[in-house]
Amino acid sequence: MTAEEDLRLYAGARAFDASPLPSAAVFPANGEEVQKLVLWAKEAGVPLVPVSSAAPHRSPASAPSVPGAVIVDLSRMKKIHSINRRFCMAVIEPGVTYGELRPALAKEGLTINLPVAPRPGKSVIADLLEVTPRRNCLLNWNYIDPLRCTEVTWGDGQKMFTGEAGGGAPDLKKQQSQGKWQINGGGPMMLDFCRILAGSQGTTGIVTWASVKCEPIETVKKVFVLRSQDYDPVRRAVQNALKLRFSDGAFLVNGAALYRMLPDTAQLLAEADGGAAWTAVIEASGREILPEMRVAQQEEDLRGIAAAQGLVLTELTGALGETAGRELDGSGFAEGYAAGAVRLPFVTTLGKAGEFAEKLQATANQKDCGFGLGLYIQPLHQGVSAQVEVLVPELPEGESFYRTALAQIAADGGYYERPYGDAAKIQFGKDPEAARTLEKLYDIFDPARILNPGKLTKAAAAAGQGEEVQP
């Protein structure tokens, strides 16, 4: 594909970051073709940008940062290689979207730990490689769960399997016929290949299949909310629940974010209680074994935890419950809940997230922005940390706020674990040793810097050489 109007689909993902038009888009059908492309690009010095989801391509990782890039669009790769109910594992190609995977899993009695309101056209693998937080952080024993093994072509053109799959023959069917289901994503030896891919924004390798950990599907499910004008009681309730491993999904949102993510639910809630500054959405599920009893136990304990903070756990029932369930699962969002906004994610702890929220809101007020700043706080990794996602409207006054907030968050101790755009410059500027170490990894895995150059590589190179950072 080379027509300009087609290529525009791949450019300009975010309003506040300019992105050049790619020179072409290619649609490989399998890992072998991807490997050939990478070897060609390495020889020719052509930048490649991997993309997997259906349009619109809103992820800042998937828009080129340099001119002349060729988009490697993996959306044709739609095979679901296997779904194994016994071990709760699926092996899928990058073109498989949430809209396709979820019904296929459901047929086998499985589901996957979802993010909040995933758009149906989003590639599951792209989402996992971006380390998009999952709603149920208690299933994240490992930070990058449920991503496990992969097939990858690195930037140097070498193709291999990672995780336990790297320890056997490079033949997926053969491995599965031997009873190996690509369950353990670590290593396989002392180098953790999967972690070199996850969070890399396509700068180290192109993944052509991945195994994902699944869960038995919920048979009983309830959605609850905790509402308060203050952040801390809601935060403490969620934190105490997570500490005891209660809930099957929990996150916090301010009013603007609730309206953006769950618009109908927000409307119905406001009609019922007049609105609240902060809402925690908490899910409780039962699967195959005594589902009703489990949900009843969770509800009883969650109710007690909420009451200890002076809050009331409210179950969303009837039409409200149905609406919330549908909206949480994202079926109503063709473009994702962040359409019309720029996402600014950073990681901190649940306690500190409230301080960030206050400061960011104050900055927005000072700038007289006149828009509702969305704040979505998602506990991570069984609750030891939390991602704060700031949703900034794509407005001129939004951009001014965005630039200020980027620097302010970093100065206050917010960690850009997934540093997009200028956040990468700031983060590596704060941590030049990480930049130097990353540069060494790029020398090994993408020595010619052909994979999505200008994303992390440029920022890392600049910071590693001690260049001054201008947020």
Added chain:
Amino acid sequence: MDMREDLYREFEAIVGPRNISRDKSVLETYRCMASQNSAHYGPYKVRTPFPMAVLLPGSSEEVQKIIRLCNREGIHFKASSTFWSAQGYVSADNAVQLDLRRMDGVEIDAENGIAIIEPYAIAGVIQAEAMKYGYTCNIQGVGGSSSTVASTAGWQGPGPSSLFTGTNYDNLLACEWVLPNGEILRTGSLGSGDGWFCGEGPGPSLRAILRGGVGTAGDMGVCTKMAVKLAPWPGPDHLASRGKAPAYKADLPDNFRCYTLCFPDWEHWAHGVQLLHENRITYTSHRQFNMFGCDIKGAMVKILSDENKQLCDLPELLEDPEVKAATQDMHCDMQIVLAGMSEADLAYKEAALDEILRISGGHRSQFMAEKEIEDWALLYFIRMGRKNLNYVLCGSYEGHFGLARTNYYLAASLVEEASALKKHWEETTPYLAKVGGNSSMGGLAGIGGGGGVSWEFFAHFDSFDDASVKGVAEYFGETNKWMGAKGLGGCMGKVNEGSRRPDGYDRSQEELNKMFQYAPQPGVFTYQWKVREAFNPNHLTGTYYKTLEPSAVRTDVEGAASIFI
């Protein structure tokens, strides 16, 4: 090998005169039998090389200065904390041993459920500190007296509680690490000074070079501090116990229950594991007491849980009809602990366990439900403080087969065949203790939240007897062949054979190339070679970090060598 005087003085200036020694009698204590896997398999008479000096650094900065000096002078180094195995000892003559025992800090971040720990903080101490705040930690299978940093950074890190708490691989947050080139890398949020809460990123996770599916066995430098994720502890602020040594018992409230679950066969057993993985009701889940051997485990439990009994009671107990029946009942067994976070939670977990047992055809052992035995086992699993019992039969043991990795159905279907192989060696040679063949044991979750088990067999032997040592080595040759023939990879008894020569010294790169040049996916080893070249250019650590020169990759004979994974 003696160290130059001026150099010794330079090292002394870094750590201070009280924290360095070149006294031969001290250095002798920093040698280990040159075992290839764990601490307890010979050849006993061959020991790791003498270090030139032993140093006890007290901080990351001191470690960094030592490593920089080592790089300047081309001196090898190896750091260790609780010295569980030969991995922690030097493997060259011109080497210094770093003993990290002065770095033993433990700090609990109670609000976020994090422990920030130094290398000599042992798991039992971390747990004791965490319990004061309503938390516990994963205690690696090697036991509560071992270093959690060593397990996390240096080796694997699953344990009986890993289904619930996560393994040490899962729980690693930010860390501070002195690389072999002397640079200090602080991973994740720590690198930018933002705290210990996140070990990933920025962008790709740099922890990828510090540990993978297994740790780097001290070959990628020295981890000086790390944060680990904790798990809830719904008990008192300390682990109360009663009784006399060695039969201590837990004194815990009724929201803790310890059961031994028995199944009619291995297919049902595997189904039970699957349901426990899916429903995650257990606090710990392990197959433990079969490590003594399937014929004697009931009698051993009786001896070890009763302060008035001794090993000499074994013959009599083996004839006891009740013990015999219980041992038979427990042939396909596992031990679990349930912990109720609330009354309702415990009620649900008990009911769910009933349902799981109904579906999988299992039942609770009545023999193990006797109060004194249950409380003894409860303490065993929560503290993991009885690693000494691994040695109790013959003075030495070694793990082998490594039968179960992720497909526990497949592994379970092969247990009896593997047991028959071991039983044959027990009965036809004098090298191994005769315990009934089957001595399979291990955690029911090699991955946090389930998925895979970490299983091994124990071979009990006498490391002071040359014939026993040699015979076990031959036996492991057979188990390795058996594993290869079944397509299961190498036997874990052989897994580190490539890491040192039989004389205790490093392998050469040529030797490593020969081992891995036919690996089915050589990139696993060639990328490790490249990473080693980038971060350890002077090759100053050892050859536990498995490397293959890219130019040595061979593809002319497919599958010519088994891979050590």
